[in-house]
Amino acid sequence: MAVTLSPVSADKVSAPEYLVLKNPVTGEVIGQTPIYSAEAVQQVAARARAAFPAWAARPVKERAALVRGWADLLWAEQKSVIQHIRRETGKTDLGAWEEVVVIDNTVAYYTHNAERFLKPQTRRATIPIRHRARLYYKPYGVAGFITPWNYPLLNAFQDLIPALIAGNTVLLKPSELTPLVAIYIVQLMHQSGIPEDVIQIVTGDGHTGAALVDVVDYIAFTGSTAVGRRIAVRAAERLIPCSLELGGKDPFIVLNDANLELAAAEALVGAVTENAGQVCISTERVYVESGIYDAFIDKVKTLANQITIGSGDGFDVNVGSLTSERELHRVEAQVKDAVEKGAKLIWGGQRRPDLGPLFIEPIILTDVTHDMSVMRDETFGPILPIMRVKDADEAIRLANDSEYGLSAAIMTGDLRRGEQLATRLESGDVHVNITHWIFGTPSLPMGGVKNSGVGRRNGPEGILRFVRPQSILVDNQLLQRPSLSRIDALTMRGALLLRAIRRAVPFLRV
Ligand code: NAD
Numbered sequence: 469m470a471v472t473l474s475p476v477s478a479d480k481v482s483a484p485e486y487l488v489l490k491n492p493v494t495g496e497v498i499g500q501t502p503i504y505s506a507e508a509v510q511q512v513a514a515r516a517r518a519a520f521p522a523w524a525a526r527p528v529k530e531r532a533a534l535v536r537g538w539a540d541l542l543w544a545e546q547k548s549v550i551q552h553i554r555r556e557t558g559k560t561d562l563g564a565w566e567e568v569v570v571i572d573n574t575v576a577y578y579t580h581n582a583e584r585f586l587k588p589q590t591r592r593a594t595i596p597i598r599h600r601a602r603l604y605y606k607p608y609g610v611a612g613f614i615t616p617w618n619y620p621l622l623n624a625f626q627d628l629i630p631a632l633i634a635g636n637t638v639l640l641k642p643s644e645l646t647p648l649v650a651i652y653i654v655q656l657m658h659q660s661g662i663p664e665d666v667i668q669i670v671t672g673d674g675h676t677g678a679a680l681v682d683v684v685d686y687i688a689f690t691g692s693t694a695v696g697r698r699i700a701v702r703a704a705e706r707l708i709p710c711s712l713e714l715g716g717k718d719p720f721i722v723l724n725d726a727n728l729e730l731a732a733a734e735a736l737v738g739a740v741t742e743n744a745g746q747v748c749i750s751t752e753r754v755y756v757e758s759g760i761y762d763a764f765i766d767k768v769k770t771l772a773n774q775i776t777i778g779s780g781d782g783f784d785v786n787v788g789s790l791t792s793e794r795e796l797h798r799v800e801a802q803v804k805d806a807v808e809k810g811a812k813l814i815w816g817g818q819r820r821p822d823l824g825p826l827f828i829e830p831i832i833l834t835d836v837t838h839d840m841s842v843m844r845d846e847t848f849g850p851i852l853p854i855m856r857v858k859d860a861d862e863a864i865r866l867a868n869d870s871e872y873g874l875s876a877a878i879m880t881g882d883l884r885r886g887e888q889l890a891t892r893l894e895s896g897d898v899h900v901n902i903t904h905w906i907f908g909t910p911s912l913p914m915g916g917v918k919n920s921g922v923g924r925r926n927g928p929e930g931i932l933r934f935v936r937p938q939s940i941l942v943d944n945q946l947l948q949r950p951s952l953s954r955i956d957a958l959t960m961r962g963a964l965l966l967r968a969i970r971r972a973v974p975f976l977r978v
Pocket of ligand 1: 614615616617618623641642643644672673674675676677678679681690691692693695696698699713714715716747748749846874916921
């Protein structure tokens, strides 16, 4: 089924060039969308700006109800949503469905909690009774989102849910590889009652993305570290806030007391079955304590033999196609580099043209070291490199030996020790005895340290980033008298008294 550009944006681009979209499994052309020029982006932004005051003036509850209505429509249309995602990415049924579930979960979290998170607050006044210290949260205006292709529903929409509920209007620039999913989902938003100019799409490439950064009041970027850095520079020049969800090289530590069957399964899920390894928070480096190293490898090989790979329908297919040829080449280059430097390829690695041009069997490597690209550079494909370590301390040291710090995992039977070790990892989040669940846990902030990014999605932090705090200090004029100096004699005596009280009875919190 070929899809042409949606009416959402067809009329908004003068003299467009087009992106031609292909199904990565069949090579079939499935649609085209215009590449928005900088002028076209400005026009769309002007509409978003005009729509902002009315949208921001609605109560939080009303905006949240509209977003809830959209999520319910998305849920009702999930078969079609899954089909759209699969045809543009080549991922499995289960992988596409996961995106729908996580979005629904995120909407539930923010529709239940947003009003509370955004409520005006009373803060402690320096001079109690006389002063009232109030804090209001106000939306920025037009929020821009630039997103990648690996989760075209989840990564494009998870962050903009709180932005909309907080009262911003939104411009979305989806990846040039997966704009059709985004166009379809935005149509569902309009269909469910969210006004057209409140959420709009601009399709295109990096130039379109760069033009978007120039017209918005907040930019939320999800993508590679290299592009994120350029966006941060431009945002700094414009003095607009930004958040950057970037790449990762996530470590996975298996300690002697781990449940080996579970550890092997989680390592495979983390590295190869979840979206064929095309995940920002995929498991990319496995460190196994000496005592269980050989047994762990045996378990991994046994489980790997049960992996199903294919393009068929149904929730029993574990690994689908890669989405882009660039990633296939990157995977093969990393494996070649590792093998040339002494790594052993103990499982998989063959291309599967019988299934489609971008299918590759999952790859398990042992005897890897930190001078290999596969242990240092981001992998966006199904590779599981495993390294033997002396003990937990060596595992932590190696895990922290990376320019990235997005997510991590520790497998251990000692939960308390697992949690303690987790705090020693330089990572935005750490899982104990599981991988990946952070992105399905909307109450927990998610984001990176080091080159993995700045800012957090999800949790209260994930909505408060889309509002600017406005402080209002009210003097009730009870004891106020005109004076030519800031502190008059009465205020001074009051300040000394308050200081004495605060030092003597701090729990009063005056
Ligand atoms: P990418 O950086 O190549 O592209 C991301 C988006 O940026 C696309 O929409 C692209 O058109 C746009 N873009 C490119 N150049 C631009 C420019 N100069 N100015 C503005 N926008 C520009 O990344 P990708 O290949 O689409 O996605 C893969 C990367 O995304 C990986 O590094 C992965 O780790 C990362 N990622 C991170 C997260 C996270 O939450 N941390 C989630 C998913 C993906």
